[in-house]
Amino acid sequence: MAQFTRVSRSVGLITLQNPPVNALSAVARQGIVDAVKRALSDPKVKSVVICGQNGIFCGGADIKEFGTNITGPPLVPMIHAIEASNKPVVAAIEGSAFGGGLELALGCHYRVAHSKAKLGLTEVTLGLLPAAGGTQRLPRLIGVPAALNLITTGRHVTAAEALQLGIVDQVTDHNAVDEAVKFALSVAGKSLDARRISTYPCPCPSDVDALFEEVMQKVRQSARGAIAPIACVQAVRAAATLPYSQGMEREQELMATLFTSGQARALQYCFFAQRAVGRWSMPSGARWDTSKPRSIHKAAVIGLGTMGRGIAVALAQTGLSVVAVETQEKQFMEAKKMVSGMMERGAKRHGTAPPLDKITYSQNIQAVADVDLVIEAVFEDMALKEKVFQQLSTICKQGTFLCTNTSALDVDHLASQTRNPELVVGMHFFAPAHVMKLLEVVYGPRSSPQAVATAMQLGKKMGKVSVAVGNCRGFVGNRMLKPYLEQALFLLEEGATPELVDGALEEFGFALGVFKMSDLSGLDVGWKVRKGDGLVEPGLASGPSARIRQGRRYSPLGDLLCEQGRFGQKTGQGWYRYDKPGSRVPRYDPWLHSFLEEYRTQHGIVARRIDQQEVLERCLYALINEGFRILEDGIAAGPEDIDIIYVFGYSWPRHRGGPMFYASMVGLAKVLERLEHYHQAHPDVPYMQPCNLLRRLVASGSPPVHKWKEAIKKLRSQL
Numbered sequence: 001m002a003q004f005t006r007v008s009r010s011v012g013l014i015t016l017q018n019p020p021v022n023a024l025s026a027v028a029r030q031g032i033v034d035a036v037k038r039a040l041s042d043p044k045v046k047s048v049v050i051c052g053q054n055g056i057f058c059g060g061a062d063i064k065e066f067g068t069n070i071t072g073p074p075l076v077p078m079i080h081a082i083e084a085s086n087k088p089v090v091a092a093i094e095g096s097a098f099g100g101g102l103e104l105a106l107g108c109h110y111r112v113a114h115s116k117a118k119l120g121l122t123e124v125t126l127g128l129l130p131a132a133g134g135t136q137r138l139p140r141l142i143g144v145p146a147a148l149n150l151i152t153t154g155r156h157v158t159a160a161e162a163l164q165l166g167i168v169d170q171v172t173d174h175n176a177v178d179e180a181v182k183f184a185l186s187v188a189g190k191s192l193d194a195r196r197i198s199t200y201p202c203p204c205p206s207d208v209d210a211l212f213e214e215v216m217q218k219v220r221q222s223a224r225g226a227i228a229p230i231a232c233v234q235a236v237r238a239a240a241t242l243p244y245s246q247g248m249e250r251e252q253e254l255m256a257t258l259f260t261s262g263q264a265r266a267l268q269y270c271f272f273a274q275r276a277v278g279r280w281s282m283p284s285g286a287r288w289d290t291s292k293p294r295s296i297h298k299a300a301v302i303g304l305g306t307m308g309r310g311i312a313v314a315l316a317q318t319g320l321s322v323v324a325v326e327t328q329e330k331q332f333m334e335a336k337k338m339v340s341g342m343m344e345r346g347a348k349r350h351g352t353a354p355p356l357d358k359i360t361y362s363q364n365i366q367a368v369a370d371v372d373l374v375i376e377a378v379f380e381d382m383a384l385k386e387k388v389f390q391q392l393s394t395i396c397k398q399g400t401f402l403c404t405n406t407s408a409l410d411v412d413h414l415a416s417q418t419r420n421p422e423l424v425v426g427m428h429f430f431a432p433a434h435v436m437k438l439l440e441v442v443y444g445p446r447s448s449p450q451a452v453a454t455a456m457q458l459g460k461k462m463g464k465v466s467v468a469v470g471n472c473r474g475f476v477g478n479r480m481l482k483p484y485l486e487q488a489l490f491l492l493e494e495g496a497t498p499e500l501v502d503g504a505l506e507e508f509g510f511a512l513g514v515f516k517m518s519d520l521s522g523l524d525v526g527w528k529v530r531k532g533d534g535l536v537e538p539g540l541a542s543g544p545s546a547r548i549r550q551g552r553r554y555s556p557l558g559d560l561l562c563e564q565g566r567f568g569q570k571t572g573q574g575w576y577r578y579d580k581p582g583s584r585v586p587r588y589d590p591w592l593h594s595f596l597e598e599y600r601t602q603h604g605i606v607a608r609r610i611d612q613q614e615v616l617e618r619c620l621y622a623l624i625n626e627g628f629r630i631l632e633d634g635i636a637a638g639p640e641d642i643d644i645i646y647v648f649g650y651s652w653p654r655h656r657g658g659p660m661f662y663a664s665m666v667g668l669a670k671v672l673e674r675l676e677h678y679h680q681a682h683p684d685v686p687y688m689q690p691c692n693l694l695r696r697l698v699a700s701g702s703p704p705v706h707k708w709k710e711a712i713k714k715l716r717s718q719l
């Protein structure tokens, strides 16, 4: 709703009241329409201020209404009525003005913002465009190039930038509502002819066609198949080339296509899923709202390799005191230099001072004695980690949380090396740790709810999207990656090429296909793990048994490349070739193609034609099937947890909503049918055998993804 009061005698103050973010729900819109009518008809009111309660102007249209039968007054005529008013209307922007919230402000005649406010036309991030006149008003106000940048990215701008761009008229450090009231008093009675943005001509660059062509090309490249950014460009083009009323028609037309699209549903699902993962629970019944985190003031990182350096930077950037420990002299000196460089570059980007004094370095593990929390990031070797945890358990003060950054090893086993296993959790960061948003917080059977709550809270402070998951080999993300990688290798054996497989996955929306990604991360990483698992048998033996390990199909292709010293980008050769070691541009490698042909001949495999659909079905459905197993095992609490892990940690295209959401869009019965088909064709690949949970969900009528948690609970209780 919206409250109307009269302040300073002649200013009508309209306050949006729809907690928590004053979203423009049907009731809120009706409230605004009624309050505006009242203000305009009250002769004592000479000017109007619109603000939001609780320090937030407006979080935009009510996203929860999308996909439902929307009632109440629509936004466009409501904003037109405000703009058409003959009494000046001032928006008082505190907190956030996003999406429809900023569009409402653009319909006002003036905008006063608090210096800490953030503004943005964020609709594109939800698969939409600013369809309450935003695509038509913003370019008229700030010009086409700046408007294109904001509308196609959904970027948030600070009040200072908004002032510079001309989006707001005044920025204040004082109470923005009080300042807006003063402003409203000062403009009462003045002509509004030059204040209605919809009447402005659109400042147009001379070569409109060239500009839009260039922007469209850039947007297509970065959109990775997302349709909303493209529609945004088309709508702004309408602003630049058509009169306002026709531009509005085009805006509505484009919005109508986006509004019901699967991509919009996927992106809106991600919006809510990202928030839902913060409300974690453990199988023991412990939950986010009943588990109290402990404050962390001082933390330590053990091991300053690539991961440890990133973690140290991320911790220091949150303002914590950090002790960074590296026992090897050479690595120690190098890490100190690198960490300072990373902090300086980060600070330069954000226009802040680098938090260099937050980190103290030591070569002695005893330096962590007084910290509240330790993150171990030594080499991925169980014996080494066991030793570190035994040492930490005796060195650290009572109550220190001991976390491991392992990406796959048994967190519970590490906990068993300590005196207080309840203080041990996994904090699995993704490289580079100071940049990547995902954090898997891994709880073992003995981790205390307080340890989980503390790690989750620390992750949030570090700006991470933290997801609590159970303990198993590879946790959620890497466990699901295994069948995906395996399928990619099998496809090569059967006749595909790295280019074909990567092409299909990139067209689907991944930033990098599986082989380019392996080259980037280093082929030797997986090789070492496979060696540890006893899977690697040196030399290229032929015959069917050469491709069987532990009773199941195995592809030694990756091992064979490693034997040749082809570790990916770092050695200049992997699944592709690179101009020199460390180069990043993958090129077609004739050697690799002859090698694959030779391999097939040696193993009596007749190459067959494989199309993109088979690549997608085999790679993605194998991964999704493992996702269902993870849900069945209770390792992830719900599909949202898996989806957020994949979107934030594994570059799964957000506009496809994550693997589990994607499965629900494809249809669970179809996923099941294709898995059955591939399992029949490849009975020696257990990952392809459809998981019981998937079968049971299909049998129970394939509930929509937001009902899976409930359905799984019910299925469990029937066992």
Ligand SMILES: CC/C=C\C/C=C/C(=O)SCCNC(=O)CCNC(=O)[C@H](O)C(C)(C)COP(=O)(O)OP(=O)(O)OC[C@H]1O[C@@H](n2cnc3c(N)ncnc32)[C@H](O)[C@@H]1OP(=O)(O)O
Pocket: 020, 021, 023, 058, 059, 060, 061, 062, 063, 064, 075, 096, 098, 099, 100, 101, 122, 123, 126, 128, 129, 130, 131, 132, 272, 275, 276
């Ligand atoms: C018919 C269409 C016509 C015109 C086009 C207009 C379209 C739009 O306006 S689309 C909406 C555009 N708005 C946004 O993109 C903003 C989304 N919200 C945010 O970015 C943030 O919530 C915030 C910056 C406004 C506040 O952040 P924070 O303080 O960290 O709180 P949370 O993000 O945790 O949110 C709290 C709570 O509010 C729910 N919520 C937030 N925004 C909306 C919204 N626009 N509609 C409905 N609900 C919203 C959010 O989900 C949280 O609730 P839950 O934890 O229960 O999920």
